[in-house]
Amino acid sequence: MGLMGEKETWTPLLATLLDQSTHHHAQYQIVTLDNRGVGGSSKPFVRYTTALLADDARLLLEHLGWTHVHVVGVSMGGMVAQELAYAAPHLVRSLALIVSSxxxxxxxxxxITQFATYLTMAKFGFARTMHDIVDTMxxxxxxxxxxxxxxxxxRTMHEMLHQFHLELLDGVTFNLAGVHGQHAAVFGHNMSPARLEAVRAHGFPILIVGAAHDWILHPKNADYLFQHLEGPxxxxxxxxxxxxxxQNQMRREVAAALHDHFAVEP
Structure with a gap:
């Protein structure tokens, strides 16, 4: 998942993907994980990189005995997925990068829009209540x-999503090492054109999802990723x-796109 996001954040999309009433109700075996620094994972005070987080994911897959998987990452998770596909392509059956960079x-x-959002996000440190944090988020x-x-x-979507995010954050405590580490990983992420093209060369199916009103990562990142990962x-x-x-706002459409993506045979 994305920056400081716990594995439970996947719930709306996964519930939609596995909904038996839809045309894309095929059963999947799924694992979601807390990246180091959040949730139930360790929070060491070391230098975090997206390559390090990708290696954590690789070790989890090897522990589970999963040898060929559909890799899906959102935002920072998409950055981690890029590194995993680069370092361990033999594990990747397909790759999906959702609002990533x-x-x-x-x-x-x-x-300007993204920088304004970063200033808004800085208010998290001054929020008095969890309701204030959720409203800002x-x-x-x-x-x-x-x-x-x-x-x-x-209810309005604001009311419904406010309750959803409030419940997600219930009992969550943020650790300084985790907050610092994950932010460092995001700002240090760098997949050069050559590295992206090395990922493309492996030939597995790749799905890139972008959003026009993405105020955190510039929407043109989807075009850039597609340009350097484009293949058959x-x-x-x-x-x-x-x-x-x-993945929440367009969960039905994203679930359908993922279902079609998983069915592609290279």
Whole structure:
């Protein structure tokens, strides 16, 4: 998952992917993990890199005995997935990069909108209550027009998602080593064109998902990744109305795209 995101953040997308009432209800064996620095994983005070987090994921897969898997990463998780595909391509059956980036020095440089969001995120350290943290978080993850929509139960999407994120954060404590480490990993991430093209050369199916209202990672990163990963089994899906948290906002569409992606035979 993304920066400081725990494995439970996957719940809406996975519930949709595994919904028996949909056309993409095939059963998958799934593992989600807490990257080091959050949740139940260790939080050592060492230098974190996306390559190090990818090696953690590799060790988990080897421990489980999983030898050929569909790798899906969101945001920072997509950065980790890039490193895993580069370092251990033999483990990768397919690769999906959702609202991710090859790195600030390589891909699309953050624009005014992204920098404004980073300033907003800095308010987390001054929030008085968990409700304040969630409100700030939601303003960076979802566009206003979506939050104003009405959910099926009559609540606004803002009300429903506020409750969802509040429950996710219930009991969560942030560790200084983890916060510092994961931020360092994101800002140090750098997949050069040559490294991306080395990933492409392995020929496994690649799905890239972008969002026009992504105020955390510039939307043009999807174009950059597609340009350097383009091949006969590479596909890009771009959502014009979605924010950074596309796996929640467009969960049905993302689940359908993943289902089709998993079915591709290289």
């Amino acid at each position: 090859p790195g600030h020095t390589t891909g699309a440089f953050p624009g 939601m303003s960076t993850l979802y566009p206003k027009h979506y939050l104003a929509e009405t959910a099926s139960d009559g 089994h590479t596909r890009k899906v771009f959502f014009d109305t979605s924010g950074h948290c596309v």
